[in-house]
Amino acid sequence: MNRICDLLHITHPIIQAPMSWLTDAKLVAAVNEAGGLGFLAPHAGQNSNPSSNDEVLSRMRAEIAKVRTLTDKPFGVPVVVSYDLSLMPRMADLLIEEQVPVVLDNGYLDETLYRRFKDAGMTIICRLGNPNLQDAQKAEALGADILVVTGFDEGGTLPQKEVGSFSVLADFVGKVKLPLMLAGGIADADSVRAAMVLGAEGVYVGTAFIATHECRAAQSVKEWLTQASADDLLLYRTEPYYYRSLPTALGKRLHAMSEEGASRAEIAKLMNGGTGMRLGMLEGDFEQGYVSVGTGVSRINRIVSVKELINQLMAAV
Template identity: 60%
Template sequence: MKLQSRIPEILGIRYPVVQGAMSWMTDAAFVAAVSNAGGLGMLGPHAGQTANPTSNEEVIERMRAEIRKVKSLTGKPFAVPVMISENPALIVPMRDLIIEERVPVVLINVVLDADLFRAFKDAGIKIIYRALNPTVESAREAERLGADVVVATGFDEGGTLPDKEIGTFAVTTHIAQAVGIPVMSAGGIADLAGVRACFALGAEGVYIGTAFLATHENRMAANVKQMLVDCSADDLLLFRTHPAYYRSLPTELAKKMYEISENGGSRDETAKLMQGTVGMRKGMLEGDLAGGYISVGNGITQIKEIRSVQALIDDLMQDFAA
């Protein structure tokens, strides 16, 4: 089977696979490994860090340093999201940083804004648009504003889940039929069969997070990587929080949040226990299974081993191999 996609030419990469911008879980070495293996690596929030920043200025300078590290490790394209925290005051400084550092690709993951799109287009930066809650209307508006690629994210993903419980396959079909630019599927994709299914539904690429966590180059704690191999989607706990839902492997903290959610507790209660992404840092980066949570997607069922980034991409992209 030979699959076709416009995305490699648009983004300047070999394969139509983008590594997701996972909070705490990326650093320059990991991102460069993805890009060198033929995909598009992406720095995420708190890239390369082990502690929360103390100021907005520190957020920007940390990211600047990590961007420059990526450039020292690869000559291939990579990406940075324009929104790397819940603080909207950081959007303009991040925009300026991405342009100043000539980052090849930007992930726009904020409210659609014509000036923001125009700034990146004028700088010659390729734009991937990914809505938290994907709709036909937002995809069409992103296309009108100049997005090069749009991501259709389903409820099967890890991280912050959409507020509507629409699966990846359904949302892929919905969005792919509505726009003329290439669409990437996101959510629960972790093997070749998943990639083929997305393409059969109209996608031209895949945006993947969880499967990349189970790689040697990723900075996630070793005990948590082993949990990815040992567990399946049946083990995941889904709970209500802000802005909508999260799911986690069954840590002690996740069990508490799940119980609160199941017993009619408020989103405020679970959000307080999560401590924003602090709980994610404790669980996923530090391997603290008591005080942290482990946010992953439904695709963990397909994760059978910990391997290199190159091996993962070669496996996922078999249909594009020369």
């Protein structure tokens, strides 16, 4: 039995990554029903920025309820759903009250929250934004059940070190007892098989799920993904470290600022938090928004259903 599948009560060791504005109950339920584990995201199911922390919480509670109308299978929610980290304890309260089966910690390693989640019988997945053995061992000691290691091939906020996903994975195999999942550049059966051969027991996938019928990303974004390659991506510095985008007008401007020596803070301000992603990826506004994807985009050539994608990913395992 695969340890990931056993811990999460799923058929295939595949997690659909939370992707800011791009997930909702429909996508999560589709992933669950296809045998993987779906995750709601900070802005799951939403079309506008929240006006308060209370609204962040009420929106998430409502989306959790929607998931449960569509599937009775396990799903997950991150404990960090806002730039305001003071919201974490309140989000933890909500997740425990709602009996969410799986929680994602993006490397904050808060001992009190881990204890609360374990006491509530929740499965904890720790994803280290900057993978290092010291934090991995701390996550294991705190009670994490699964460790996700992320390489520089991912989409979204990139790690500090420019180390590819498979090289990162090699640094952790055999050094922690937790089952490992690999994130970054996983988009087809060959990359899944390679991850498994190198010692991962599952994969954590974002970009490939964007190009599915069930994802709420703009159709123009999905079509662009089927035509794009990693060579098209623009890399630039920002807070906290790096980001990349397909060459939208804003993406080109951010890249140019980085090349010209603008500060990380200046570039982050122009990115406008999650708003730039909402405009680019949810609304298809390529003038004012950016489209963040991982290097696995090279292996996406058509838009498919979630079920077909998961079957494709598992074809060589």
